[in-house]
Amino acid sequence: MTIDIGVPMTKAPRLIAIANQKGGVGKTTTVINLATALAAVRKRVLVIDLDPQGNASTGLGLGQGDRRLNAYHVLIGSVPLGEAVTATAIPGLDLVPADVDLSGAEIELAGVDDRLHRLKAALDGELDDYDYVLMDCPPALGLLTVNAFIAAHAVLVPLECEFFALEGVSHLVRTIERIKKSHNPNLDIQGIVLTKFDRRNNLSDEVANDVRAHFGDKVYETVIPRNVRVAEAPSHGKPVLLYDKGCAGSQAYIHLAGEVLRRERSLAA
Numbered sequence: 001m002t003i004d005i006g007v008p009m010t011k012a013p014r015l016i017a018i019a020n021q022k023g024g025v026g027k028t029t030t031v032i033n034l035a036t037a038l039a040a041v042r043k044r045v046l047v048i049d050l051d052p053q054g055n056a057s058t059g060l061g062l063g064q065g066d067r068r069l070n071a072y073h074v075l076i077g078s079v080p081l082g083e084a085v086t087a088t089a090i091p092g093l094d095l096v097p098a099d100v101d102l103s104g105a106e107i108e109l110a111g112v113d114d115r116l117h118r119l120k121a122a123l124d125g126e127l128d129d130y131d132y133v134l135m136d137c138p139p140a141l142g143l144l145t146v147n148a149f150i151a152a153h154a155v156l157v158p159l160e161c162e163f164f165a166l167e168g169v170s171h172l173v174r175t176i177e178r179i180k181k182s183h184n185p186n187l188d189i190q191g192i193v194l195t196k197f198d199r200r201n202n203l204s205d206e207v208a209n210d211v212r213a214h215f216g217d218k219v220y221e222t223v224i225p226r227n228v229r230v231a232e233a234p235s236h237g238k239p240v241l242l243y244d245k246g247c248a249g250s251q252a253y254i255h256l257a258g259e260v261l262r263r264e265r266s267l268a269a
């Protein structure tokens with residue numbers, strides 16, 4: 001049986017890198033919960049954990065012992081992508097995990113000619129099973145993030161609503177522009193999402209206004225609130241959407257997924 005949902009059942013997957021070289025801004029939280037929300041509306045989603053910290057893998061419930069084949073092996077080229085893919089407890093959501101090995105990739109690939117294209121080469125032709133591939137980048141603009149930018153169609157940037165939010169963003173934008181010019185002409189910022197918004201704090205409002213003044217409609221209307229349930233969920237190995245679906249953080253991520261899908265649809269039109 002085929003179900004007409006208005007889009008072809010087989011289409012090229014969209015690859016989105018979630019990146020900001022600033023640490024702790026909500027990249028991993030956004031990857032985990034956006035992926036879960038997309039899977040909940042029957043999208044087939046692959047998360048690639050590109051951070052040696054492995055937080056996305058932990059947050060999706062994968063123990064250290066289950067990461068024997070991981071993003072490191074994919075980048076080094078020692079296994080094909082499929083061997084490093086593991087299912088998660090969430091139907092429709094798969095994961096290429098990471099562990100601390102990945103921190104060695106930068107050094108091991110230092111002298112290798114195609115080191116920036118490793119991930120793209122490993123993914124090419126291997127993603128037919130997926131609608132969306134979300135890549136969780138580490139807090140740096142090094143080899144791992146550049147590999148993600150070269151493989152990606154778009155970058156989603158989480159920005160934390162705090163005083164230094166915009167610091168470093170121009171460097172990030174310049175890096176994306178450079179990769180676009182030299183390696184990946186279609187690369188663009190898919191959107192910017194404001195995270196950890198605290199409505200009791202005037203500074204959050206000021207930062208949100210500044211970011212909107214600067215980036216206009218690149219910024220999603222959905223704002224992710226600072227919410228203790230969001231912070232608790234990873235220690236239970238669950239997306240907050242499963243840990244406490246009704247909390248403000250979960251609801252915000254559901255709204256964000258809706259906006260991402262609408263934006264993706266208008267890009268495809």
Ligand SMILES: Nc1ncnc2c1ncn2[C@@H]1O[C@H](COP(=O)(O)OP(=O)(O)OP(=O)(O)O)[C@@H](O)[C@H]1O
Pocket residue numbers: 022023024025026027028029030051053055137138139195196197224225226227228230231232234249
């Ligand atoms: N909306 C939120 N409300 C409360 N806590 C949050 C929220 N989003 C993220 N956190 C917490 O803030 C910390 C940093 O979040 P996260 O790991 O998603 O950031 P990151 O940008 O991936 O960090 P890194 O740069 O280290 O990879 C985590 O402890 C996370 O649980």
Ligand SMILES: [Mg+2]
Pocket residue numbers: 027028029051055136137138
């Ligand atoms: Mg992270």
